[in-house]
Amino acid sequence: RLGGPEIRRPPTEEQLAFGGGPRGPQVLPGTYTVKLTVNDKMFDQQVEVKLDPSITTPVSELQETQTMMVKLRDMQSTINSSLRFLDSVKEQLKHTQTTMKNLHKEPDKDMTKALDDYIKALDTLTDRLSARDEGLGFAGKAQVSDDIGNLYFSLDSNFGPTLGQRQYFGEIEPAYRTRVDEVNKFLSQTLPQWNERLRAWGAPTLTTRKPLEP
Numbered sequence: 015r016l017g018g019p020e021i022r023r024p025p026t027e028e029q030l031a032f033g034g035g036p037r038g039p040q041v042l043p044g045t046y047t048v049k050l051t052v053n054d055k056m057f058d059q060q061v062e063v064k065l066d067p068s069i070t071t072p073v074s075e076l077q078e079t080q081t082m083m084v085k086l087r088d089m090q091s092t093i094n095s096s097l098r099f100l101d102s103v104k105e106q107l108k109h110t111q112t113t114m115k116n117l118h119k120e121p122d123k124d125m126t127k128a129l130d131d132y133i134k135a136l137d138t139l140t141d142r143l144s145a146r147d148e149g150l151g152f153a154g155k156a157q158v159s160d161d162i163g164n165l166y167f168s169l170d171s172n173f174g175p176t177l178g179q180r181q182y183f184g185e186i187e188p189a190y191r192t193r194v195d196e197v198n199k200f201l202s203q204t205l206p207q208w209n210e211r212l213r214a215w216g217a218p219t220l221t222t223r224k225p226l227e228p
Contacts, residue, residue, distance in 0.1 A: 015040055016084065019166075020091035022098055022144070037170065039083035042076055066172070075174025082175055082183055086166040089190050092226055093143055093159045096197045100143075103205075103220050104136045110218050125215045132208055139200060143193055158189045191228055198225040 018036025043065045049058040065073070111129050114121045140146075144159035156164075165182055169175060175183070202225055209219040 016080075016087075019087045020094045022094040022101070038087065039080045040076075040170070040172075042073065042080060069172045071173050076172070078174055079169050079171070082179075083166060083169050086162050086169070086183075086186075089186075090159065090162045090166065092194065092228070093162065093190070096194075096226060097140060097143055097159070099221075099223055100136055100140050100197075104133060104140075106218070106220050107133050107136070110212070114215075114217055122215055125211075125217065128208075128211060135204070139196065142196065158186065158193050161186050162190065194226050194228045201225050 016038035018038040021036055041063055043063050045060055045062050047058050048061050049056060051057075065076075107129055111126075114125065114129075142157060144157050161182075165179060165186060169179060201223060205220060205222055209222070212219050
């Protein structure tokens with residue numbers, strides 16, 4: 015298999031025990047080089063991947079499935095990278111709230127309200143990317159990250175994409191680009207504005223990062 019998507023949070027021991035790490039798309043029939051690194055030594059060997067004789071799906075359809083899965087994997091990686099960053103910013107804001115309360119008996123009211131508003135704004139943006147865990151195994155309304163993951167796993171087979179899967183992919187792509195644009199607007203406009211205000215209050219500023227590449 016090819017490499018799997020980046021993840022938002024490290025998997026728990028239970029998740030690793032039952033499901034392992036993220037699964038990448040299956041490779042196509044052909045010759046590949048397998049590399050193994052042990053300490054400072056590297057070993058490599060060529061292996062040939064053959065198609066199961068019982069599989070009658072044309073290689074061209076398997077190629078279409080792999081191409082679609084690679085695109086979905088990369089989209090999922092971008093979304094999860096965004097979510098990791100937004101989670102980090104939220105934790106920084108919570109830390110700032112605690113720090114400023116410890117430094118000042120009566121913190122600036124405008125700053126206190128702004129920090130609360132920033133956290134709410136982050137929650138809103140995060141919820142537009144991925145369904146919130148409501149506890150007891152229940153999740154909120156499905157968002158683009160969930161749609162990408164559902165289609166990705168439904169394609170993980172030895173068949174070509176169905177008409178419905180092709181149409182679903184066509185619906186997901188524009189929704190994904192819209193969400194990436196929203197995150198990039200936050201990174202390029204909103205976050206610098208927040209830092210400017212935090213700096214004026216003498217509060218710790220927030221980590222920044224480059225815009226995402228769709």
